[in-house]
Amino acid sequence: MRTIPFSEGESPLVLVDLIHSTRVRDVVQSGYCTALKSDTLYDIQVMMKERHVGGVLITDKTGRRLLGILTVANIMKAFEDGTIQETAEHHMTKTVVTLDGEMPLSFAVEMFDKYSFNMLPVLNDEKLIAGVITPRDIIMYLLSSMNEEVAKLEESVKQAQSLIDKTAGADLDGFAQNKSRVLRYVTIRNDFNTAGKISNEIKTVLKEMGIDKKIIRRISVAAYELEINQVVHSYGGEMIFIITPEKVEILAHDKGPGIEDVDKAMQEGFSTATDWVRSLGFGAGMGLPNSKRVSDLFIINSAKGQPTDVRAVIFLDEKKKEEENRESL
Amino acid sequence: MTFKDLIEKNKCRVFHLESELENQKVVNVIAGDLMSEVLVEDEENLLLITSLNSEQVLNTANIVDAACVLLVNGKTPQAPMIKMAENFGISLLSTDLPMFEACKSIEN
Ligand SMILES: Nc1ncnc2c1ncn2[C@@H]1O[C@H](COP(=O)(O)OP(=O)(O)OP(=O)(O)O)[C@@H](O)[C@H]1O
Ligand SMILES: [Mg+2]
Numbered sequence: 001m002r003t004i005p006f007s008e009g010e011s012p013l014v015l016v017d018l019i020h021s022t023r024v025r026d027v028v029q030s031g032y033c034t035a036l037k038s039d040t041l042y043d044i045q046v047m048m049k050e051r052h053v054g055g056v057l058i059t060d061k062t063g064r065r066l067l068g069i070l071t072v073a074n075i076m077k078a079f080e081d082g083t084i085q086e087t088a089e090h091h092m093t094k095t096v097v098t099l100d101g102e103m104p105l106s107f108a109v110e111m112f113d114k115y116s117f118n119m120l121p122v123l124n125d126e127k128l129i130a131g132v133i134t135p136r137d138i139i140m141y142l143l144s145s146m147n148e149e150v151a152k153l154e155e156s157v158k159q160a161q162s163l164i165d166k167t168a169g170a171d172l173d174g175f176a177q178n179k180s181r182v183l184r185y186v187t188i189r190n191d192f193n194t195a196g197k198i199s200n201e202i203k204t205v206l207k208e209m210g211i212d213k214k215i216i217r218r219i220s221v222a223a224y225e226l227e228i229n230q231v232v233h234s235y236g237g238e239m240i241f242i243i244t245p246e247k248v249e250i251l252a253h254d255k256g257p258g259i260e261d262v263d264k265a266m267q268e269g270f271s272t273a274t275d276w277v278r279s280l281g282f283g284a285g286m287g288l289p290n291s292k293r294v295s296d297l298f299i300i301n302s303a304k305g306q307p308t309d310v311r312a313v314i315f316l317d318e319k320k321k322e323e324e325n326r327e328s329l
Numbered sequence: 330m331t332f333k334d335l336i337e338k339n340k341c342r343v344f345h346l347e348s349e350l351e352n353q354k355v356v357n358v359i360a361g362d363l364m365s366e367v368l369v370e371d372e373e374n375l376l377l378i379t380s381l382n383s384e385q386v387l388n389t390a391n392i393v394d395a396a397c398v399l400l401v402n403g404k405t406p407q408a409p410m411i412k413m414a415e416n417f418g419i420s421l422l423s424t425d426l427p428m429f430e431a432c433k434s435i436e437n
Binding site: 196203 | 362365384389393394417
């Protein structure tokens with residue numbers, strides 16, 4: 001049997017995320033055909049032909065409670081057996097596999113893969129019919145969501161390219177003028193394949209510049225935590241590193257959705273990470289406290305619905321650090 | 330206990346081993362599956378024990394200059410992870426022992 005070409009470990013992360021975050025209720029169709037158990041198979045078959053459906057839900061008189069299901073296969077058998085004038089009651093499938101609106105879409109995909117159903121009824125909390133779902137509905141939904149995701153990715157790539165173009169100039173100018181370097185990078189939402197690359201690249205740059213190992217470690221920790229936060233919690237953003245002989249300044253700026261309560265977010269152990277994010281190794285609620293601890297100066301600005309802006313400064317030169325501290329007193 | 334002892338005692342599979350590591354003593358150890366908890370650590374030459382089998386483990390290990398990553402529960406790292414370990418110069422091992430047993434096996 002052919003299996004569905006989707007795998008947790010190998011499929012692109014946008015797809016894994018999509019399949020996991022989508023619920024059956026997002027896809028369910030409210031248009032479906034019902035009949036009563038007292039209706040004849042012949043009448044039901046006429047309705048199926050007229051409405052182009054492959055299955056009919058047999059319900060009680062209210063039309064909301066599911067008693068069974070009748071499909072093309074049942075009808076064909078009835079024609080063969082000569083029972084087409086009988087009522088649905090004794091010919092419908094009574095043990096119906098149903099779905100719950102809250103189930104992840106991946107579950108519905110599995111059910112269609114496992115059984116050869118063309119349609120599955122979806123029930124609400126009160127066990128009343130909420131609608132039906134067909135493989136076609138799933139395909140349509142995924143295709144349109146994938147269109148959106150790909151459009152977003154294309155936009156990120158375009159932005160990244162324009163930033164790289166800008167950076168090429170900025171880097172050289174800055175270096176010639178005052179021996180400082182400005183490096184800019186773009187982060188992409190949920191892109192765990194490249195998450196962490198920016199901070200490790202910065203680490204290499206700083207090593208090549210001959211900066212003290214302990215200081216490099218502090219800068220890298222702040223950079224990594226802020227980078228991962230943009231990937232995990234934001235819609236994506238940019239990380240700017242300004243390296244001068246006195247200090248390294250990290251500016252992390254993203255496109256939202258912002259932090260509702262910044263004081264709370266700064267507390268050790270506070271996290272809004274999902275189980276999925278936790279399974280990837282994040283969500284201890286230690287990222288922001290860690291970045292603050294390793295920084296000499298740490299300023300965070302954010303609010304619900306706003307971008308999150310972080311400025312973290314680490315001095316390379318102890319004297320400079322004392323001077324600036326005195327100034328700020 | 331040296332890293333060599335650790336490898337023998339826990340029947341570790343070795344995916345990458347920095348030559349100078351073998352005879353070094355295992356001194357600083359941190360165990361966990363949440364990377365930010367590892368980044369709290371200030372010690373040098375860390376041995377990082379984790380059941381998280383992903384590239385983020387190596388990113389994290391490199392950030393804190395860890396010497397060695399030990400995967401538990403018989404996890405097998407994928408090729409890109411081994412490549413990263415080589416590039417970063419971080420030794421990468423795996424043992425069939427669960428987390429608790431692996432930690433217990435380390436004597437000081
Ligand atoms: N860039 C951001 N955009 C939106 N929310 C953020 C951002 N950064 C942090 N947060 C919020 O602040 C919380 C605390 O962040 P912090 O980095 O301390 O912990 P975490 O990311 O949840 O877990 P850890 O960093 O330990 O893996 C997050 O759970 C999230 O709700
Ligand atoms: Mg974090």
